[in-house]
Amino acid sequence: MMWNDIFINIFEDGFFAAIAAIGFSSISNTPRRAYSTCALIAAVGHAIRYVLTQPELGGLHIIPASTVAAFAIGMFAVLFASRIKCPAEVCFFPALLPMIPGMYAYRTIEALLLCLYHTREEVFSHYFYLFAFNGLTCTFIILGMVIGATTPVFLLKKLSFTATR
Amino acid sequence: MSMPGDSTVLRQTAAFLAEYASLLLGCGGTCIRIEKNTKRMAEAFGVNLDIFIMPDHVTVSVWNTAQTHAEIAQRRTAHCGISFDLNTRLSQLSWKIADNRLGLPAAVEHFEGIKTTKPTGKWEVLILTSFANAAFCRLFGGDWFAMLIVFISTLTGYRLKQIMLEDGRDVRLTFLCASFFSASISAGGHIFHIGSTPELALGTSVLYLIPGVPYINAVSDMIYRHYLCAFSRFFDAAVLTACLSAGLCAGMLMLGLKWF
Numbered sequence: 335m336m337w338n339d340i341f342i343n344i345f346e347d348g349f350f351a352a353i354a355a356i357g358f359s360s361i362s363n364t365p366r367r368a369y370s371t372c373a374l375i376a377a378v379g380h381a382i383r384y385v386l387t388q389p390e391l392g393g394l395h396i397i398p399a400s401t402v403a404a405f406a407i408g409m410f411a412v413l414f415a416s417r418i419k420c421p422a423e424v425c426f427f428p429a430l431l432p433m434i435p436g437m438y439a440y441r442t443i444e445a446l447l448l449c450l451y452h453t454r455e456e457v458f459s460h461y462f463y464l465f466a467f468n469g470l471t472c473t474f475i476i477l478g479m480v481i482g483a484t485t486p487v488f489l490l491k492k493l494s495f496t497a498t499r
Numbered sequence: 500m501s502m503p504g505d506s507t508v509l510r511q512t513a514a515f516l517a518e519y520a521s522l523l524l525g526c527g528g529t530c531i532r533i534e535k536n537t538k539r540m541a542e543a544f545g546v547n548l549d550i551f552i553m554p555d556h557v558t559v560s561v562w563n564t565a566q567t568h569a570e571i572a573q574r575r576t577a578h579c580g581i582s583f584d585l586n587t588r589l590s591q592l593s594w595k596i597a598d599n600r601l602g603l604p605a606a607v608e609h610f611e612g613i614k615t616t617k618p619t620g621k622w623e624v625l626i627l628t629s630f631a632n633a634a635f636c637r638l639f640g641g642d643w644f645a646m647l648i649v650f651i652s653t654l655t656g657y658r659l660k661q662i663m664l665e666d667g668r669d670v671r672l673t674f675l676c677a678s679f680f681s682a683s684i685s686a687g688g689h690i691f692h693i694g695s696t697p698e699l700a701l702g703t704s705v706l707y708l709i710p711g712v713p714y715i716n717a718v719s720d721m722i723y724r725h726y727l728c729a730f731s732r733f734f735d736a737a738v739l740t741a742c743l744s745a746g747l748c749a750g751m752l753m754l755g756l757k758w759f
């Protein structure tokens with residue numbers, strides 16, 4: 335892939351992650367002044383994951399890449415929270431959502447249903463493998479994301495809990 | 500003049516702190532935040548505090564500094580829905596009380612004002628969520644047709660969710676119906692062969708329903724050893740996820756998608 339394409343993809347990834355973050359901020363009744371910060375943090379976080387998972391760049395598996403990106407999101411959220419006078423979780427939750435492995439979750443359910451519909455052992459085993467593979471990947475991505483994002487709040491406790499002061 | 504150690508003042512302080520904690524828990528505050536905020540205010544009021552947070556109730560016991568008399572107040576968790584705006588305002592109030600040494604009457608007045616905070620406009624949320632879910636679809640690799648399908652299915656499904664919640668319907672039934680509705684509409688992409696990624700449209704169309712805040716709060720509570728609350732939040736979220744999955748499957752079954 336050309337560097338030009340990579341930069342366009344990183345920008346596109348960040349742009350759509352920012353739109354998703356603004357939308358999901360509104361669902362949780364986030365103060366409007368936090369929208370732009372959430373969008374920025376989401377764009378940076380998602381772009382980090384994109385870069386880390388590209389074979390030409392980081393080449394990391396999606397689970398550690400999501401954890402590292404979520405950790406970056408958590409750090410930015412803690413640092414920016416005091417600027418907009420909001421708790422850190424206000425910033426990192428909408429920024430994390432665009433990283434949710436929705437397709438893995440969908441394929442898990444799809445494979446589970448196909449397991450139930452097929453009784454022949456080989457076919458059942460194949461779909462059960464897909465169910466386990468997608469389910470485990472999805473679970474560990476979410477776990478890594480949540481732990482990655484909450485760790486900075488835990489590490490920088492003083493800063494995190496004085497943001498609204 | 501009433502002193503912090505007076506029985507009446509202790510009772511009023513306990514009642515205020517319990518109401519504050521119940522609202523903060525209801526709007527999606529983590530247990531550690533509830534503990535820190537209430538302790539900060541109790542210190543400013545010149546009393547000692549113990550707080551017991553359960554998934555559905557909050558119990559606060561307020562002691563005079565000599566530890567000779569205590570008043571206990573228990574409140575049911577407020578059912579106000581997730582609101583980071585309320586969370587922010589309540590956290591700001593706790594700092595205002597601590598830094599400006601606001602008395603209890605002034606604190607109660609501020610608190611009553613916060614309780615009347617209006618949520619984000621429903622049409623604004625509807626439009627922004629629909630765009631967000633369409634952007635989600637793009638992030639998963641969906642084409643422009645898939646994004647359009649997701650936008651429409653989210654718009655209709657989310658509107659149904661709003662109507663059902665306004666009517667006071669059960670939240671689990673609401674999630675199931677909204678998911679079924681969105682999945683059925685987005686299945687149109689599969690049935691009529693619209694675009695090159697109809698399966699992505701179908702998979703993404705219900706993701707706006709994923710209860711992300713309770714999942715994240717569950718982990719936060721677990722880190723701070725509030726295991727009961729963590730467990731409760733996780734299972735609440737898991738039940739809602741199961742409902743939205745059931746709605747998605749029912750939609751796919753009803754429309755008899757070809758791989759069944």
